[in-house]
Amino acid sequence: MAYYSVCSINIETDCLLSNSFRPFLLPDGKRPERIDMTVRQAEKPYSTQGLRKTADLPDMTVFEEDGPDGRVFRRIFALKIRIGMISADSEYRNVEYCFLDEFSFLGKDWIGNLFSQFFYLVIRCRMILNGFVVLHSACVELRGKAYAFTGPSGIGKSSRASKWCELFSADWISGDRPAIRVCDAMAYGVPWDGKEAIYRNTSFPLAVILKVSRSESAQIKDLSDTDKLQLLCEQTFLPLWDAKLAAQGIALLKRLSVRIPVYEICCDITDDSIKKAKTDLFQKLSNR
Numbered sequence: 001m002a003y004y005s006v007c008s009i010n011i012e013t014d015c016l017l018s019n020s021f022r023p024f025l026l027p028d029g030k031r032p033e034r035i036d037m038t039v040r041q042a043e044k045p046y047s048t049q050g051l052r053k054t055a056d057l058p059d060m061t062v063f064e065e066d067g068p069d070g071r072v073f074r075r076i077f078a079l080k081i082r083i084g085m086i087s088a089d090s091e092y093r094n095v096e097y098c099f100l101d102e103f104s105f106l107g108k109d110w111i112g113n114l115f116s117q118f119f120y121l122v123i124r125c126r127m128i129l130n131g132f133v134v135l136h137s138a139c140v141e142l143r144g145k146a147y148a149f150t151g152p153s154g155i156g157k158s159s160r161a162s163k164w165c166e167l168f169s170a171d172w173i174s175g176d177r178p179a180i181r182v183c184d185a186m187a188y189g190v191p192w193d194g195k196e197a198i199y200r201n202t203s204f205p206l207a208v209i210l211k212v213s214r215s216e217s218a219q220i221k222d223l224s225d226t227d228k229l230q231l232l233c234e235q236t237f238l239p240l241w242d243a244k245l246a247a248q249g250i251a252l253l254k255r256l257s258v259r260i261p262v263y264e265i266c267c268d269i270t271d272d273s274i275k276k277a278k279t280d281l282f283q284k285l286s287n288r
Contacts, residue, residue: 003031006123007179007188007203009130013039018116020191023201037126039119042096046085048078055241060118062241075242077118086118092126095119120192124237128249132179132188133256136235137209138162139178139187140170145207146187148178149265150235155212156269163274172198177237180206182252185260208261208285215266218276220284228262229254261288 003026004011010032026032051063060077067073077086084099097115124134137150138161147164149157164170175198179188189200211223211231223231232253238246263284267277 001029001031003029005032006190007127007130007132007181009036009123009127009132010034011037011039011123014041015039016113017119018113018191020193020197020199021116023199024191036130037093037095037123039095039097042087042098045098046076046087048076048085051076060121077121079115079118081114083114086115086122088122088125091129092122095122117192121239125239125242125245127179128239128245128252131183131252132181133232133249133252134177134179134190134237135209135232136177136237138175139173139189140164141173141202141204142168142170144204146173146178146204147207148180148187148209149212150209150231151212152235156214157212159269160212160265160267160274163269163271164278167271167274168278172200173202173204174199180256182256182259185256206260208263208281210263210265210281213264213266214268216268216273218267218273218280220277220280221264221266223262223264225257228257231262232257261285 002013002016004017004021004024005026006024012035048063051065053061054064055062059081060079063076063078064072065074072090075088079085084097087096127134135148135150137148138157139146139148140161142164149161151157158175165172173187174189174193176193177190179190180186181188185206186203187206188203191199193199233250236249236253238249240246265277265281267273
């Protein structure tokens with residue numbers, strides 16, 4: 001067995017996950033006292049026959065079925081890359097995987113590596129139940145506080161965060177999708193990170209969430225409560241095929257939008273513009 005700890009969520013697995021998980025691998029194979037999720041190979045292959053299709057996503061199809069008491073007890077993610085399927089219970093605590101016979105020669109660890117991008121999905125579902133949200137943002141640490149730059153892909157989140165590292169000696173936490181524990185507003189690095197592949201196994205208190213906007217004149221703008229929540233909903237992972245869990249995620253975002261300041265940061269990526277925006281931001285934060 002291998003044991004990982006991602007944002008204080010302890011995972012027990014019978015296969016090694018992808019290399020991005022390596023910094024989160026617990027040393028010496030020691031089993032932690034608390035296990036939040038188990039990942040194991042299924043004893044027999046799954047079939048989706050007779051199951052309800054609840055979502056058709058670009059890389060997988062989601063099915064569910066009812067238990068004897070009428071509760072949903074299994075969700076199956078049939079992978080469109082045609083290597084197998086993943087099954088999870090309603091609390092995303094017990095996860096099983098099976099792969100097609102023609103891939104069996106690869107062995108569990110190779111299969112674990114191939115499946116890792118889909119395990120990300122199940123882990124993020126479990127994180128909502130543990131009070132975390134995963135925010136699409138570039139997140140850096142400066143003087144012991146985390147700063148998250150969010151917005152749609154291509155708007156310039158990473159370029160502005162990189163400028164903070166260059167000009168102010170900030171350090172990266174996550175280049176693309178940090179996790180935030182809402183109860184204490186802690187920002188965590190995670191082992192999934194898009195094309196940037198920037199992540200650290202670390203955490204810092206989140207100081208502010210910044211909606212990135214391109215502008216020749218540097219300024220920090222207030223957002224209405226409605227705009228804050230809309231921004232967070234648009235840039236946060238929400239499992240829309242699971243209405244109950246998605247509602248829990250939205251409730252967490254409402255709490256986060258009240259707990260943490262959310263501003264719009266308007267600037268370009270010249271040194272002067274970045275410096276002025278940062279000065280205005282810190283002035284605004286100090287006046288709260």
